[in-house]
Amino acid sequence: MSDHALSFMPSEGFRARSKEVVENPFLRKSFRGAMDFLINKRVTQFPSAEELETLRTLGEQIRQYNLANLPSLLVQLEDSLTRNGIKVHWAETPDEANAIILGICQAHSAKLMVKGKSMVSEEIELNHACEAAGIEAMESDMGEYIVQLAGEKPSHIIMPAIHKTKEEIATLFHEKVEGVDYTDNVDELIQIGRRVLREKFLVADIGLSGVNFAVAETGTLCLVENEGNGRLSTTAPPVHIAITGIEKIVEKLDHVPPLLSLLTRSATGQNISTYFNMISGPRKADEKDGPTEMHLVLLDNGRTQAYADEELRKTLQCIRCGACMNHCPVYTRVGGHAYGTTYPGPIGKIISPHMLGLEATKTMATASTLCGACGEVCPVKIPIPELLMRLREESFSEPHANPAMRGQGAGYSRLITMVWQGWALVYRSPMLYGTYSWLASRFNWLTPSNQGPWTTVRVPLKPAPKRLRDLLKDKS
Amino acid sequence: MSSRDRILAKLNAAPVLPKAVPDIASWYATHRFEETTAEKVARFRGCIEFAHAEVYAVTQATWPQKLCEVLNTKQIEKLLVAPATPHGQRATEVLTETGITFRAYDQSIEAWREEMFHDVPASLTGARGAIAETGTLVLWPDADEPRLMSLLPPVHIVLIDVNTIHNTFYEMMQSEGWSGSLPTNALLISGPSKTADIQVTLAYGAHGPKELIVLLMGEAS
Numbered sequence: 001m002s003d004h005a006l007s008f009m010p011s012e013g014f015r016a017r018s019k020e021v022v023e024n025p026f027l028r029k030s031f032r033g034a035m036d037f038l039i040n041k042r043v044t045q046f047p048s049a050e051e052l053e054t055l056r057t058l059g060e061q062i063r064q065y066n067l068a069n070l071p072s073l074l075v076q077l078e079d080s081l082t083r084n085g086i087k088v089h090w091a092e093t094p095d096e097a098n099a100i101i102l103g104i105c106q107a108h109s110a111k112l113m114v115k116g117k118s119m120v121s122e123e124i125e126l127n128h129a130c131e132a133a134g135i136e137a138m139e140s141d142m143g144e145y146i147v148q149l150a151g152e153k154p155s156h157i158i159m160p161a162i163h164k165t166k167e168e169i170a171t172l173f174h175e176k177v178e179g180v181d182y183t184d185n186v187d188e189l190i191q192i193g194r195r196v197l198r199e200k201f202l203v204a205d206i207g208l209s210g211v212n213f214a215v216a217e218t219g220t221l222c223l224v225e226n227e228g229n230g231r232l233s234t235t236a237p238p239v240h241i242a243i244t245g246i247e248k249i250v251e252k253l254d255h256v257p258p259l260l261s262l263l264t265r266s267a268t269g270q271n272i273s274t275y276f277n278m279i280s281g282p283r284k285a286d287e288k289d290g291p292t293e294m295h296l297v298l299l300d301n302g303r304t305q306a307y308a309d310e311e312l313r314k315t316l317q318c319i320r321c322g323a324c325m326n327h328c329p330v331y332t333r334v335g336g337h338a339y340g341t342t343y344p345g346p347i348g349k350i351i352s353p354h355m356l357g358l359e360a361t362k363t364m365a366t367a368s369t370l371c372g373a374c375g376e377v378c379p380v381k382i383p384i385p386e387l388l389m390r391l392r393e394e395s396f397s398e399p400h401a402n403p404a405m406r407g408q409g410a411g412y413s414r415l416i417t418m419v420w421q422g423w424a425l426v427y428r429s430p431m432l433y434g435t436y437s438w439l440a441s442r443f444n445w446l447t448p449s450n451q452g453p454w455t456t457v458r459v460p461l462k463p464a465p466k467r468l469r470d471l472l473k474d475k476s
Numbered sequence: 477m478s479s480r481d482r483i484l485a486k487l488n489a490a491p492v493l494p495k496a497v498p499d500i501a502s503w504y505a506t507h508r509f510e511e512t513t514a515e516k517v518a519r520f521r522g523c524i525e526f527a528h529a530e531v532y533a534v535t536q537a538t539w540p541q542k543l544c545e546v547l548n549t550k551q552i553e554k555l556l557v558a559p560a561t562p563h564g565q566r567a568t569e570v571l572t573e574t575g576i577t578f579r580a581y582d583q584s585i586e587a588w589r590e591e592m593f594h595d596v597p598a599s600l601t602g603a604r605g606a607i608a609e610t611g612t613l614v615l616w617p618d619a620d621e622p623r624l625m626s627l628l629p630p631v632h633i634v635l636i637d638v639n640t641i642h643n644t645f646y647e648m649m650q651s652e653g654w655s656g657s658l659p660t661n662a663l664l665i666s667g668p669s670k671t672a673d674i675q676v677t678l679a680y681g682a683h684g685p686k687e688l689i690v691l692l693m694g695e696a697s
Contacts, residue, residue: 090480143673228669228684272610276664289585304486
């Protein structure tokens with residue numbers, strides 16, 4: 001493959017990057033504050049525990065039903081979209097998806113692409129591909145615009161610039177946007193973004209967007225947003241290209257309302273987003289605006305691997321609300337950049353290994369306390385903690401034939417496996433355990449006082465001179 | 477073999493247990509209740525006002541007058557209307573008397589892009605209906621009231637008949653048979669454009685209308 005895989009930071013840097021955030025009180029406060037805000041907003045949207053539970057179950061059933069029929073639904077979607085005048089493209093890899101999109105751009109001699117928020121376009125690193133091809137790709141979601149100006153990546157899938165303070169953004173705008181004086185008034189900053197980007201919408205050749213739900217029966221692409229940039233990206237330029245993972249599909253239009261309700265309430269604690277944009281085709285002969293040409297790119301990028309396994313397939317139920325990261329004690333402390341992957345937090349830990357292979361992501365699933373919060377809040381009941389356990393198994397078990405995942409066994413170590421096998425043997429046998437604990441208590445003076453990272457902030461661990469069973473014996 | 481064929485082959489090769497068809501109708505039947513028009517109006521209004529829309533109760537007879545009042549208060553001198561629609565026609569009649577100019581979306585966007593992007597302070601459109609549960613206006617843009625009409629002008633005024641308010645989005649698409657009749661673009665609008673992308677501070681007028689004004693047309697009281 002090309003250098004795309006390299007531009008994702010491998011999981012090895014996780015420790016160093018998270019240390020930076022943990023030691024930065026400013027960033028910690030930003031993330032903690034924002035996550036608390038989102039957690040509380042979500043709670044107010046679900047006053048009835050019964051309603052939440054039954055709706056989550058319904059959401060899970062809708063997603064599982066549609067995944068169970070995925071291949072035939074994709075064909076149905078393709079037929080419906082084609083009938084509606086939308087051209088469908090299929091891509092197995094990020095490179096292929098980029099080539100398709102650049103091909104469309106070049107056919108129109110495009111110079112400027114405006115982008116509505118699309119995590120899949122981040123996943124394929126479309127902006128880099130556009131830059132290399134001499135096409136300006138401009139993010140138009142306010143958060144994405146800020147992150148792009150700063151030359152960074154989103155740190156949250158719903159709130160991309162959550163790691164930046166308004167003062168930092170004020171400085172950024174002052175330095176990077178022509179003719180802008182320093183202001184840290186949020187309303188003024190947003191109006192600056194509006195002015196700059198409206199000029200881009202006016203002249204853009206291509207509008208690019210993601211997709212929240214693709215409806216197979218009607219051939220409809222649905223987009224959820226608050227700002228209106230998604231509507232502008234899909235309406236103002238003459239050509240609209242949408243890109244989505246193959247899993248974001250529902251068979252029936254009536255599958256949409258429950259998922260929409262779960263999505264907006266779980267994501268930002270809104271009963272509905274400002275806009276829900278349902279696009280079923282390009283401009284018709286008698287219509288006066290809208291794109292004259294529309295495309296949809298369906299991307300695999302490892303999703304078929306997750307699909308092949310009954311348990312791992314549940315990963316694909318995700319509707320990308322971000323509630324799992326909002327509630328994750330690890331994400332809240334280390335932030336989105338630490339993970340180094342397009343999708344951070346719990347969902348990132350379970351989806352990224354399919355996209356990037358376990359070689360690059362083998363330790364991701366261990367960046368978890370297994371507290372279970374992610375699974376509890378997931379609006380479509382993805383068993384994230386169970387999947388994290390499964391991925392640990394896939395990473396650290398001995399490589400074997402016909403693995404379920406690319407890179408299975410990438411973290412395998414014969415020594416560590418033997419240590420744990422020995423541990424399991426001792427703890428399963430009362431006799432061996434008795435002998436081991438007797439030796440440990442009698443020879444506890446052999447325990448080293450320097451026990452690596454443990455003793456940097458704690459007293460050394462030392463077996464007690466008398467075991468519990470010895471104490472009980474003394475008593476009787 | 478194309479990418480399409482390879483993706484489909486991989487998916488088809490997976491052993492998949494069949495799953496039951498989700499019973500969406502019964503969830504709505506047990507969790508959302510049918511309200512009277514007055515209750516729906518109250519719920520709709522509460523929700524959309526919470527989302528920062530301005531709502532005025534009007535009647536078939538009084539709405540043009542309220543429209544003029546709103547435009548005067550906001551010192552708006554030009555309004556984008558659709559003269560081919562009944563409400564658009566009435567608006568043009570009233571506006572002619574007040575001196576506020578009106579503009580029709582009577583040509584394709586390419587012909588007047590610059591003006592539409594920079595020089596249309598407000599628009600008036602109808603709405604196909606509304607949703608009480610979430611305080612949502614439903615618009616189906618068409619040749620008379622195209623997609624950008626509800627998006628580019630900083631002030632968007634919507635005329636809505638209270639008898640078209642549904643309890644839920646689900647109920648609306650079911651009772652109107654949307655799955656067989658969707659237009660090229662259907663829109664749910666639940667307030668003015670907004671963002672909380674800077675330090676989770678809410679700001680209105682991100683890319684779409686900064687103000688959403690709802691003329692809620694009911695019976696004369």
